[in-house]
Every structure is written in structure tokens, then in C-alpha cells.
Amino acid sequence: MSPRNWADDEAGAEEPFWRAAPPARPRTVHGGIQINSTRGPVARTWWSARFLAVLEAAGVGGRLARGRTYARRGQTVSLQVDAGAATARVQGSAARPYRVRIGVPTLDKAQWTAVLDALAADASLTAAMLAGELPREVEDVVAAQGVDLFPSGSRDLAMDCTCPDATVPCKHLAAVFYLLAERFDADPFAVLALRGRDRETVLDELRARRTRAPEAPPLPTDPVAFYGGGSPELPAGPSTPPDALLDRVPALPLAVRGRDVVELLRPLYRALDDR
Structure with a gap:
């Protein structure tokens, strides 16, 4: 028997079963959600x-x-960003799109109160947000309250997909991450929405805090209460004799029964002051 030619055998033999089936291609989606980046980096702004x-x-x-x-081909059929989760449907090779969910913890009421109070305390930051911008300094203000605006690690990310791929994240989850990044380019307030408060709620809270002024107590109508327990001591004016005006009258060439007219009027001025 001639030596076995393994090269001839391999050339004429069929491929092993694990190589026979080519990788399944995803089904084409018409009108799917695509990222704008066709090549190179996906991020276009600081937030993404x-x-x-x-x-x-x-x-x-x-x-x-x-x-x-997947993200560039528009395989994502739908994407919804809500408090605590981004949910999507991504078309793969199966007949139906896979359901994808990326979850992050929302901030509790006390955390949101601290964050909003801190943001409202910065007038320029609040003005920019009310004008529709989300300055990058917001992350620093939030961090100063002991809160992470973005997920701080894998423990803050819940990733689920109905596809059979055991790798996490699978390509369907990864596509949604890219779409989320581009969503933050278009609307950075979606970062806050993911943490539990949408744009309108945040802006309404900031307006309320900026316009809220401490109410001044009404003024008391009782003078004693107004002056804190007693009537005020008014400053005394200079002590002027009531007949001092007569001293400024020039001497008159008149006399009554031999007496000066000014001297006759002096008792009358003093009598009026006594009244």
C-alpha cells in the first residue's frame, strides 16, 4: 500500500462540521438606527x-x-433611554430582533437633592443648563456630592441580551453602547435621565431653587414689639427758651406806659410754651 497522502485526502475531503457552516450574517434592517460615524472614532463630543x-x-x-x-449598519430597530436602563431591539441572524437591556443604578431622593442643591448654588452653571447646555463641570459638581454620574465600574452595569452568545457584552449589547454614546452627543441630558431625572424635571427643579427666596416675617404693628420690648428713646433737641425769638427783634421806637414792647410780649411767649 502506498503511503497515505494526507494532502490529497484533505483536498478531496469535506470540511469538518464545525467549519462547514459559515458565520450567520445578520438580517438586513430597513430604517434601523445607525451611528453617524462611518469610520474612525465614534465619539464626537466630550460626553460620549x-x-x-x-x-x-x-x-x-x-x-x-x-x-x-452592527451600530454602523443600523441593525438596532429601537432604542429607549429611561430612568435606570436603556432598552433596545437589535436584529441579528435570527428571525426576530434580540431584546437588549443595559441597566445602571438610579440616584435616590437624598442624592438627587444634594446634587440639585449643589448645581443651583452655581449661578453660571445653572444658567448654562437652563439655556440647554450641559457643561462638563457638572460631573465634578456631582462627584463632590459623593455621587458618580457615569457607572463607576462593571458592578454598576447590568447587561442582558436574549441572544445565545455567552460573551458579555455580545455584539448586540456593544452596538447599543455605541448608540448610547451618540445619544449623549445629541442630548447630554440623557446621562441624567439614565440616572433617574429627565431634562425637564432637572430644569424645573433648578428654576424652583433659583427663584425660591426666604419669606421675610411681617413687620409687627405694635411699636413695643417692633423695637424689641420697649418704646424708643428719641434724641432730645436743643433746649431753646420760648422767648428766644424776641431777643432777635431789633429795638422798637415804641413804648407802652414807659415799658419796652418786647419786654411786654415776653411773658406771653412763656405762657404759650407752658401750654
């Missing part, structure tokens, strides 16, 4: 760049590239 940097630090960023093609 910061979000992706946080994912990198959380150990998620290394697997995001798996979903970049």
Missing part, C-alpha cells in the same frame, strides 16, 4: 468620549468593537 472611556475603565471597552459594525 467620557462615556466610552468609562466603559474602557470598567473592562467593557475591549469588546465594544464587536458591535461597531
Whole structure:
């Protein structure tokens, strides 16, 4: 028997079963949600760049590239950002889109009160937010209250997808992360919405805090109460004799029964002062 030619066998043999089926391609979606970036970095503003940097630090960023093609092809059918979660439907190779959920903890009432009080205390920051901007300094103000605006690690991220892929994040989750980043480009207030308060609620709270003035107590009508327990001591004026005016009258060439007219009037002035 001639030596077995393994090269000939491999050339004529069928591929093993694990190589026979090519990777399933995702089904085409018409009208899906696409990111604007067709090549290169996805982030266009500080907010999206910061979000992706946080994912990198959380150990998620290394697997995001798996979903970049999905995000650019528009495989995402729907995306909703609500308090505590971003939910989406992403079309893969299956007949129905996969359901994707990215969850983050919301801030509790006490945390939101501290954050909003701190934001309202900065007049320039509040003015910018009421004008529709979200300055990057907001993250520092929030952090000063002991609160993380973005997820601080993988423990702050809940990632679920109905696809059979065991890798987390799968390409469907990764695609939604890219869409979220671009959503933050278009509306940075979506970062706050994800943490529990939407744009209108935040702005209404800031307006209320900026216009709220402490009510002054009504003035007491009782003079004693007004002056704190006693009537005021008014300053005394200079002591002027009632007939001092007569001293400024020039001498008159008149006399009554031999007496000067001014001297006759002096008792009358003094009598009027006694009344």
C-alpha cells in the first residue's frame, strides 16, 4: 500500500462540521438606527468620549468593537433611554430582533437633592443648563456630592441580551453602547435621565431653587414689639427758651406806659410754651 497522502485526502475531503457552516450574517434592517460615524472614532463630543472611556475603565471597552459594525449598519430597530436602563431591539441572524437591556443604578431622593442643591448654588452653571447646555463641570459638581454620574465600574452595569452568545457584552449589547454614546452627543441630558431625572424635571427643579427666596416675617404693628420690648428713646433737641425769638427783634421806637414792647410780649411767649 502506498503511503497515505494526507494532502490529497484533505483536498478531496469535506470540511469538518464545525467549519462547514459559515458565520450567520445578520438580517438586513430597513430604517434601523445607525451611528453617524462611518469610520474612525465614534465619539464626537466630550460626553460620549467620557462615556466610552468609562466603559474602557470598567473592562467593557475591549469588546465594544464587536458591535461597531452592527451600530454602523443600523441593525438596532429601537432604542429607549429611561430612568435606570436603556432598552433596545437589535436584529441579528435570527428571525426576530434580540431584546437588549443595559441597566445602571438610579440616584435616590437624598442624592438627587444634594446634587440639585449643589448645581443651583452655581449661578453660571445653572444658567448654562437652563439655556440647554450641559457643561462638563457638572460631573465634578456631582462627584463632590459623593455621587458618580457615569457607572463607576462593571458592578454598576447590568447587561442582558436574549441572544445565545455567552460573551458579555455580545455584539448586540456593544452596538447599543455605541448608540448610547451618540445619544449623549445629541442630548447630554440623557446621562441624567439614565440616572433617574429627565431634562425637564432637572430644569424645573433648578428654576424652583433659583427663584425660591426666604419669606421675610411681617413687620409687627405694635411699636413695643417692633423695637424689641420697649418704646424708643428719641434724641432730645436743643433746649431753646420760648422767648428766644424776641431777643432777635431789633429795638422798637415804641413804648407802652414807659415799658419796652418786647419786654411786654415776653411773658406771653412763656405762657404759650407752658401750654
